Amino acid sequence: MKQFITVIALIGVLFSCKNTGENKKEDQSAVAETVGDGTTDEVKTNYVPIDSDEALIAASLMAAPEESRAGCKVIGYNMAGEFVTLREGDNEFIVLADDPNKSGFNAACYHKSLEPFMARGRELRAEGKTAPEIFEIREEEAKSGQLDMGTPGATLHIYYGQSELYDPETSKVEGAHYRYVVYLPFATAASTGLPERPIAPNHPWIMNPGTHRAHIMISPLPEDNN
Secondary structure, X not given: OHHHHHHHHHHHHHHHHHHHHHHHHHHHHHHHHHHHHHHHHHHHOOOEEOOOHHHHHHHHHHHOOHHHHHHOEEEEEOOOOOEEEEEOOOOOEEEEOOOOOOOOEEEEEEEHHHHHHHHHHHHHHHOOOOHHHHHHHXXXXXXXXXXXXXXXXXXXXXXXXXXXXXXXXXXOEOOOEEEEEXXXXXXXXXXXXXXXXXXXXXXXXXXXOOOOOOEEEEOOOOOOOO
């Protein structure tokens, strides 16, 4: 009887050791996965300040469609604070670079037919005009035909965010998002069938309807940066 009890006890001890070993392996596996995830996160972080004209151009070009970036003209303020042509181009797009003297990041890419409208706005701002004054002046000039509003349906691409850091390998700005504006001067909700306010995230709507600045707003949902 004593021998039988001893055998049973030994079996119990061996079974306990086996379970302990299996649990340890599972714990080690979980730790390895956690360490691996941490290493991956560190590798993904490669953001540095935009501190040169070359970096400014590269990051601002992200506003343009990928297939068109090589031929875009780039204008805007350089790192010295001068408004210049940062790079010549030969396609249908003009990129307005981020202003390095302003916080955050905001670059735009627009169809070249919109340049008279855009240039007039820059000119009026340089004269010290307020946003409402600029709107009224361009409204009158567009209605009279003095101001060319470009090709109906011409598009503005905006690449913006709060960070001033970018990845030199990809040119992506940390946490930046896209927004698109399709200009349809004097269009209305009735003429387009679009609502005058977004009915849900990522839905198009018409802003400034019935005016020279009437445009379709499209704001894609932010990418998951995690």
